[in-house]
Amino acid sequence: MKMSGAKAIVEALKREKAETIFGYPGGVIMPFYDALIGEEGVRHVLTRHEQGAVHAAEGYARASGKVGVCVSTSGPGATNLVTGIADAFMDSIPIVALSGQVVTSLIGNDAFQEADMFGITMPITKHNFKVVNAKDLVPSLKMAFTLAQLGRPGPVHVDLPKDIQTAEVEFDYPDKIVIPTYQPKIEPHPIQVKRAAELLGDAERPVIMAGGGVISSNASRELTKLAEMLMSPVVLTLMGKGAMDERHPLCLGMAGMHGRMSANYVLNNCDAMLAVGCRFDDRITGDLKHFAPEAKIIHIDIDSAEIGKNVGVELPIVADARKALTAIIDALAKVKKRKDSSEWQKRMKELMEACECDYGCNSTPIHPARVIWELNKLMPKNGIITTEVGQNQMWAMHFFKAHTPRHYISSGGLGTMGFGLPAAIGAKAACPDKPVLNVAGDGSLLMVCQEFTTSVEHDLPVTALVMNNNWLGMVKQWQKLFMKGRYSGTKLGKMPDFVKLIDAFGGKGERVERPSEIAEAIKHGLKSGVAYLIDVLIDPEADVLPMVPPGGRVDQMIPSDRCGKISRLVKR
Amino acid sequence: MNEKTNGAQARKPYIISMLVEDKFGVLQRISGVFSRRGFNMNTITVGRSEQQGVSRMTITTTGDKRMVEQIIKQLNKLVDVIKVIELEENECVTREIALAKVHVKDYAARNELTNFTNIFRGKIVDVGPNSMMIEITGTSDKIDGFIELLKPFGIKEFVRTGITALSK
The missing domain is CATH 3.30.70.260 (ACT domain)
Known part of the structure; x- marks a missing residue:
């Protein structure tokens, strides 16, 4: 069927079931926007900044598991997508970013609003396309959506010159394509699976570390099953949060720089580690020389380049996480002689109990842990949490007990401030029936607060729970701990009145100054039905502790004043 | 470690x-x-x-x-x-091409350079009043060796392509 390039893009979106897209129009993407008129199958959410659009697409993808789509014009519109594309690249999130480009005859002439987006997005995408021949448009779109999801997911960018959008193209859109040069290995090798099962069966102190790959391959059930078979503790990376119910007696929560002491302890003292869908980021390993010194590491990843990149491994398994875990479960059932790990289990239980410190503290100004404690009690089971980046994120990571995959969304690898609010809006668009709450900081939120307009206008109500300490808290904490308290650029001087701000955007809000008020405010937010902001004035001196100093050893954390019991235990 | x-x-x-x-x-x-x-x-x-x-x-x-x-x-x-x-080096053939423009001050130098080029199975590809251009193909070691020989003459300009290789 013949149609305009612009219409073909819309048709491709419909074929890919991208029922909601996020974007911001401009000069050279106008043919596409024109083609959207009257289209029932594609809902366009106009964000108020392109960065909002790309983070919303990420939130949509992270919450739904589908491909998120964002659209911008050329030049400044497209460069505003860059942060979110890089964010999706670091966290392996499937998004397709479409941007307009100047007409092909002007490319290279420094035309108005021209930027070399093909060159700019190349190192931060899984693959990218610059469509300069109309006949390549439809195949490029199919490739883009396929590549975004195939193997290790990631962002794909398609640059769309204006004259390609207006040209006539043949719309021949196959359901499935094979890309001969990109054939990820999905099935695990049976010999390696057998060896993995033997190695785990032979361990006295096994541990499983689960990352974001478990979530993207929908392997949570298999993860839990294998942990129960082995009676092995499970620790999560930041991206793995939600991969296993943190209230499960074998789940120790997040490990790493701001992880739990108990999680870091088991990670560092295990004799066999099954790392699945994670990439041994420096925030997890700390000083590599002292990371898990006695561990035989089995590393499952769909991307062979991740294996051996940061740490040497005993046994690599290149495969889809779910397929590999399923195969190991089957193989383990056949392993007859298993080592006794009861000592280790006892130890784990002891550590877990000691790590459950009381953070229902009643002090004023409010301790941030108390805020998350209340959230833990009030967030409904189907509720989705997003976070900004900084102290707010790490308090939520440390104290919130996530339970379901895709219900805990955060910017991991890139650590993008301003991610949380638009991601929450995207998640809400994907899951309109679920309450969505963004744990925010006063610094992060102000980077993207214009997106409250998007939330109100498009009836995508989300709640922002602002940990307001009037500081860029995480940097301030580092200045306090590692730079002799020389605070530079971190004091947020004159800040807006957040309650008035949300009011101006057409939402609702309230301020919370005492611990006793937190619960009510969260309840109001969750049932408000409109963009809601809870401005929680927290203790500006509260730090995120415990903590592994940058480059430090994971077994030598700076404790918090509540870590007494667990600190004594892990030293034993 | x-x-x-x-x-x-x-x-x-x-x-x-x-x-x-x-x-x-x-x-x-x-x-x-x-x-x-x-x-x-x-x-x-x-x-x-x-x-x-x-x-x-x-x-x-x-x-x-x-x-x-x-x-x-x-x-x-x-x-x-x-x-x-x-x-692996022993399982493939590697080749590189170099072009060198070499100063020749007199007849003797021109003669000697021609001899060297023949020994190394190079080619003289251009001749000027005070210079000669030589093309040589071979492994990187061979080219390195040849360049050393050329140095005393005075190399005016010099370029090499980098290695291209094919497995055996």
Whole structure:
């Protein structure tokens, strides 16, 4: 069927079931926007900044598991997508970013609003396309959506010159394509699976570390099953949060720089580690020389380049996480002689109990842990949490007990401030029936607060729970701990009145100054039905502790004043 | 040293041979992997292969075994890359071309240079009043050796293509 390039893009979106897209129009993407008129199958959410659009697409993808789509014009519109594309690249999130480009005859002439987006997005995408021949448009779109999801997911960018959008193209859109040069290995090798099962069966102190790959391959059930078979503790990376119910007696929560002491302890003292869908980021390993010194590491990843990149491994398994875990479960059932790990289990239980410190503290100004404690009690089971980046994120990571995959969304690898609010809006668009709450900081939120307009206008109500300490808290904490308290650029001087701000955007809000008020405010937010902001004035001196100093050893954390019991235990 | 860390292993030269789609941007994608991940690229040659629309690229690099494994894995991930292999020196033929414009002050020098060129199976490709241009093909070691011989004459300009290689 013949149609305009612009219409073909819309048709491709419909074929890919991208029922909601996020974007911001401009000069050279106008043919596409024109083609959207009257289209029932594609809902366009106009964000108020392109960065909002790309983070919303990420939130949509992270919450739904589908491909998120964002659209911008050329030049400044497209460069505003860059942060979110890089964010999706670091966290392996499937998004397709479409941007307009100047007409092909002007490319290279420094035309108005021209930027070399093909060159700019190349190192931060899984693959990218610059469509300069109309006949390549439809195949490029199919490739883009396929590549975004195939193997290790990631962002794909398609640059769309204006004259390609207006040209006539043949719309021949196959359901499935094979890309001969990109054939990820999905099935695990049976010999390696057998060896993995033997190695785990032979361990006295096994541990499983689960990352974001478990979530993207929908392997949570298999993860839990294998942990129960082995009676092995499970620790999560930041991206793995939600991969296993943190209230499960074998789940120790997040490990790493701001992880739990108990999680870091088991990670560092295990004799066999099954790392699945994670990439041994420096925030997890700390000083590599002292990371898990006695561990035989089995590393499952769909991307062979991740294996051996940061740490040497005993046994690599290149495969889809779910397929590999399923195969190991089957193989383990056949392993007859298993080592006794009861000592280790006892130890784990002891550590877990000691790590459950009381953070229902009643002090004023409010301790941030108390805020998350209340959230833990009030967030409904189907509720989705997003976070900004900084102290707010790490308090939520440390104290919130996530339970379901895709219900805990955060910017991991890139650590993008301003991610949380638009991601929450995207998640809400994907899951309109679920309450969505963004744990925010006063610094992060102000980077993207214009997106409250998007939330109100498009009836995508989300709640922002602002940990307001009037500081860029995480940097301030580092200045306090590692730079002799020389605070530079971190004091947020004159800040807006957040309650008035949300009011101006057409939402609702309230301020919370005492611990006793937190619960009510969260309840109001969750049932408000409109963009809601809870401005929680927290203790500006509260730090995120415990903590592994940058480059430090994971077994030598700076404790918090509540870590007494667990600190004594892990030293034993 | 802990064997789990990426510590310094023996560094040596490696030859990487790859088949890539002949599409615009492919060179940028490949060089991007090297620059972004901090791998060094000593030489790169690229040209058509036996298949239509497919180029063969030869890259030489210096590093340890682990780094080369990483390079190969990262290059393999690129959608436009069809195949990447490491070529062991004794299992492949490597060649490089050099062009050297050499100063010749008198008849004797011209004679001697012609002799050297013949011994090295080079070719004299241009002759000027005070200079000669010589083309030489061979392994990098051979070219290195030849260049040493040319130095006393006075090398005016000099270029070499970098290694291209094919497995045996």
